[in-house]
Amino acid sequence: MIGLSILTKAYLLSALFEKEKKTILIITPTQNEAEELHQNLLLFTKNTFLFPSWEILPYEEQRPAEGLMGERIKILFKFLAKEQMIVVAFPRSISYKLIPPKELQTKKILIKKGEETNRDELIKILVSFGYEICEQVEEEGYFRAQGGIVDLYPPSEVPLRVEFFGDVIESIREFNISTQGSLRHLEEVLILARNESILCDCQGQKVSFFEYVPEEVLLVIDEWSRFYFEYKNLQKEIDDFYQERLLISKKIPSPAEIFIKIEDIKNILSRYYLIHTSLINNTEIKSSEIFFNIPFLVSYNGKISLLVEDLLNWQAKNYEVVVLVRSKLQEERILSSIEEEVALKEKIKIFIFEENVYLHGFLEEEIKLVVISEQEIWEKIKISKRRYKSTEKWVVKDYRELDIHDYVVHVNYGIGRYLGIKNIETQGIKRDYLVLEYDNNDKLYLPLDQMHLVEKYTGGENPPLYPLGGNLWNQVKKRVKESVQKVAKELLELYAYRKVLSGFSFSKDSKWQCELEESFIYQETEDQLKSLAEVKKDMESPFPMDRLVCGDVGYGKTEVAIRAAFKAVMNNKQVGILVPTTILAQQHYLTLRERFKNFPICVEILSRFKTQNEQKKIVEELKDGKIDIIIGTHRLLQKDVVFKDLGLLIIDEEQRFGVTHKEKMKRLHKEVDILTLTATPIPRTLYMSFVGIRDISVINTPPPERFPIRTLVTKFDQDIIKKAILREIDRGGQIYFVHNKVVTIKEIYNYLSSLIPEVKIVIAHGQMPGKDLENIMMKFIKKEYDLLLSTSIIESGLDIPSVNTIIINDAHEFGLSQLYQLRGRVGRTNHLAYAYLLYPSQKSLSKPSQERLKTIMECTELGCGFKIAMRDLEIRGTGNILGHRQHGNIVAVGFGLYCNLLSQEIAKIKGENISQEINPKIDLNIDAYIPESFISAPKIKQAMYKRMASIKKIEELGEYKEELKDRFGKIPKVIDNLFKIIEMKIISKKIKVESVTIIEDEACLRFMEVDNKLVSKLVKLVENNNNLRLDPQGKNILRVLNVKNNLDLVKKILQELR
Known part of the structure; x- marks a missing residue:
């Protein structure tokens, strides 16, 4: 087949696949061509796969990526099962020899719900398949076994949770690696070997990739001459690396033992019905030839008048016109463009699809068919990829786990050292305790329900441990609090004044705004849309915006800024974009010019890429209002740069600018909306967000199909x-x-x-x-x-x-x-x-x-920019976040506690009602802990306790209990007791109960304060219940009799007092 474009090639081969009902194997000269053809095939059939290469060099001692290996194995098994499919390969993906098919067949297991299978036997099989054990399954090729649950993540598949009841598989569920929560249930699942590394250890002769390809498969060689040339180059490269390795070790297999030669492939091809495809005639191949002359359409580049002209011509010639679009909005956009041509609107067919492929339209004269895609109309199309939901809130206090010997800060006892979690039995009752070491090797055993009082210390290297007892820690806290009062006033003066200034209130989104946003070629993530909504809300308010958008590298912060800039220009305001380097300025300039090319927006750049005369002209045009958006480095801060009507200032890569630069820009433009972007927030920014004096939006969701580096x-x-x-x-x-x-x-x-x-x-x-x-x-x-x-x-x-x-x-x-x-x-x-x-x-x-x-x-x-920023803070220390005077205070009490004290002081100055934190002591005289048999990994156990301690509502407690049951199996009694303690603590906080203590068969409820309303409730309860007594020594104590083995009675009384 000669003369085919990539789209028509994909269309014809998929049509052949549907007609013949046979598997098609297509081999292209290069990986890039294979990927592009695969993407186009996906438009016509879902049953198409790319057979990837290992993406490592010949003889390289490097393990390929799990996903690549898993995808290869999955496709090999599909060949063995003779499934009908289209597979696209290329020289590097087919060059390695493989184990014989009969040996690969032993590396799979089908498990079914309700089937009798020994859990330990399944674990042995997973190990033999190359899976590695871990504490929590987050990556492909790993598994975790705890109690009756086995979690595993087969490469190129979804994570699985297999739950046993004895030796019977009770359920098989998919689960989310971010939340660890179960998703849909499955009846059965085929588990394959982890990767080819484990398969490569097999004994015996290895075979060609084609040993897996049945002879009835249709084999398509795309561009034979180039394929042959690329394969010969690969062979030379293999030989070169082999000779290199021989200098280091003689005990390495020869190329003939590991790789297939091109001569062998030429001999193998005679087994198959062979189809050659080429853009031009290939004289080297003797075969029947079919010529196609299906030209591409040229791009209309957004010029609808030219499109309408062509549509009318095709209509006059009775051509069938098909338009492919990505959304309903794009369909409406095209229909509104040809509104006046009623007959034309009735004739053209518009199809909406959501495949992540780049398309090129074409014109087929013989059958009078025209296919037009968004690629031709607007020159850009939206790539709709699987959406990833944001599953974690940006919670500062949970940014790291504690490791043994880490320094920690206890709110009441000061800086100590973490020694781990220990299960201790006292007076016959077992509990887990956090062990903290203080000065003179003194130990503090902290009940895990009080874990919220402890956080990892950040401030300085090797801080001195505080003594237990004495008044030193209280004196230090008092000194820091006094200093914090002055800092809080300064900060509020610096940032809060913007809330009383009168800024510009931008209008709601225009039609053009919707068109611009629809032209974005990727599917937005949930976090991106949320951040954008927050930015727009700020811009539409009457107060000047000062918002920080924090998102990891490549997570889409720039797109948020682009849309904000466009909104400003639509309101006849100018936009300044401040960037740290000339290269970044140039990249933003090219990006904005491209995105805004169909709109009457003037974008310019002010950097040393411009001559002095060019810079002078740009400065004059900016002052006259001829330039809508100016992008620049520190050059934008110079005195000669004057805006006619600046409405929005965007600061990109905030961490690269000094405080002086940013504050200078803010002072110059007090009433201007400011949008700041960063991937790794600097300490000062972290600080401002922690204490609540900067508005912050967070983009946590990674782009789809992204590998960790x-x-x-x-x-x-x-x-x-x-x-x-x-x-x-x-x-x-x-x-x-x-x-x-x-x-x-x-x-x-x-x-x-x-x-x-x-x-x-x-x-x-x-x-x-x-x-x-x-x-x-x-x-x-x-x-x-x-x-x-x-x-x-x-x-x-x-x-x-x-x-x-x-x-x-x-x-x-x-x-x-x-x-x-x-x-x-x-x-x-x-x-x-x-x-x-x-x-x-x-x-x-x-x-x-x-x-x-x-x-x-x-x-x-993915997404560890915040973690990096906090770790950097640990390594370098807090430095001069708020000046030298405060550095000593931060070192003395730690960064986290200092931020808490400051935020409390700021709230106090603002006049907000700050209620004292109530931390009821609940001692129910029962065993309550997480046993090793349920969770053995210390860090996961620590995270569980921390999560429990942070729960504020009864409903959340119930949800979390179900989550634990889903992840780890049946909840043991000692964990159920933990939930009862936390439930009572939640209720006690609301009614200001200081403590609930059970000794033998009597419970004692001690209240922090008693008002007339509470006294009335207590008296009524005592009158109606013979088991209740008010303590004669004080109104704030209620005694409950006969509570042994009846904790529900105590809970019921607490609920009645709410």
Whole structure:
């Protein structure tokens, strides 16, 4: 088949699949082509799969990503089961030899609900399949077994929860890894081996990938000449790596033992019915030829008049016109554009679909068919991907778990050291206690229901432990409280004044606003929409906005800012966007120009990329109101920059600006709305949000299909560097190499050029002339270079999806937030991304450097920017958050407690009613704890206690009990007792009961304060119940008799007093 575009190729092959009812295997020359064809096939049939490669180099000692391995195994099993499907592959994905099919068949197990299966036997099978045990299942390839429940996460599938009743499978459920809560129930599930690593250990001869492909499969080779060329190159690369490895070890298998040769593939092809596809005629292939002449449509670029003209011409020629759109809004948008052409509106067919594919329309003259997509009409289309719900609130107090020997702060006893959780029996009653060590090795055993009184200490390194007893801690707290009063007044003067200023009230969204938002090519996350709603609400209020949008790298903060900027311009206001670097300014400039190109909006940039004359002209036009949006670095803060009518100021990458810069901008424009963006909040920002004097929106939800970045901290090693670069080049990607010293950057260039001469390298740094730097970056974006060797100028906001490997030289010299930002430049697609943090082999690292590198290597999960910011605060200390005077106070009591004291003082100054925290003591004389048999992992147990202690409502308690039952199985009596204690505590707080104590068969309820209303209730209760007595020594004590084994009686009395 010759002359097919990618869309028509996908259409014809899917039609062939539907007609013949046979599996089709398509092999393309490259991975990129395979991915694009797969995406287009998805439009016509769901039953299509991409057979991925391992995405590692030949002979590389690196384990492929779990998801990739799992997807490969799943497809191999589908071949063996002779399922009808379309599979797209490419040279790198089919080159590795595999274990024989009969051996793979032994690496699967089908489990069914109601089936008799031994739990321990299932665990043994999972281990033999390569699954690893863990405390909580959060990643593919892991499992957890506790009591009668086994959680597991098969690669490329959904996490599963298998619950046993004895030796019978009682239920099989999917579950959410974020909430750990169960989802839908399943009747049966097929569990496959974890990955090919475990399969590769098998004995015996390995076979070709085609041994799994039945002979009745239709085999399609796309662009045979290029496929052959790419495979020959791959073979040479394999041989080169083999020779390299031979220098290190002679005990390695030869290429013939591991990989399939192109000559073998040519011989294998004769087994199958073969179809060749090509854009042009291929003289090398002797076969019957079918020529297609189906031209692409050109883009209308939003010019509806041209579209209408063509539609009328096609209508006159009796063509059938089909328009593919993504939403009802887009359908209405097109229909309203051709409103006057009534006959035309009746004739064209509009279909709404939600597939995540890029489409190109086409015109088929013989059958008189025109297919038009949004790609042609607007030039951009929306990619609808699976939505991820935000499952965690941005709760500051829960940002870290406690590790053994961590420093902690107890509100009443001061700084101590955490030693773990211990189960202690006193007077025949068992409870779990938090063990805290204080000065002179004194120990405090804290009941776990009081865990909310303790938090991890952040402030300084190795703080002194306080003595138990004495008055030292109270004196320190008193001194800090006195200092806090002055700070609270200063802060309120600095920020709260904006609430009394009269700002501009922006109007509701216009029709154009809806059109702009519909043109966004990705599906918004729930958090993005919520943050945007909060921003718009602020803008529409009569007070100046001062909102911080905090979201991880690549989570969509920029889109929120774009929509806010557009809203401002629609109200005839100007927008200033302040960014830390010229490169980020240029990227924002290009992004905004692209997004706003169909609207009459003037966007300009003020940076050193512009000449002096150009800058002068821009400044004049800004003053005259000819420019709607100006993007700039610190240049925007200079005196000559004057706006005609500034309505919105956006500060991007807030952590990169000093306080002086930001406060200067705010003073210059007091009544202007301010929107600040950050991924890793600086201590001052954390501080402001903690104490409630800054409005904050949080984007927590990761983009769909995003892998965590694989992070390696290693000594500078040429073998590692070479393999990292070549691996990325082999999969068609690009690389950042960060060397933050301009003086020696040329030396690194020479070193890399000699190490990998075939790779095209270019240097970029901030001391270059602006135009040169701009040209280099544009060429790199266009993939004219493979590797960008740069200083840390790439740190801020650069978004180039094809770059998925970053190598950071002398990583120990960067701050933790810097490392996190740099690493965030990669991993913005559905490819596995790599970050290499190098340090000199001959240098010993300082403790803070080691801590930073350890943290960045451990924090690889999606959305850990806040965690990084807090960890950075621990390593560096709090520094001068609010001036040198306050630094000592923060060190003395810890960052968290200082923030709590400050927020209380601010609330007091505002005149808010601050009620004293009531913490009733509940001692029911019963065993109440989480046993090892229910939860054995200390950190999970700690999290459970913390969650229980934070529950405020009875309904929440019931929900949490069900959650525990779902995750861990039947609730034992000792945990049920814990819930009873917490339930009584919740009720006691509301009626101001100081303590509930049971001794033998008598309960004593002690009230904090007694008013006439309560006395009346107590007297009435005593009169109607023979088991109740008011203590003769005081009105605030109620005694309940005969309560042994009858806790419900005590609970009932508490409820009646509410």
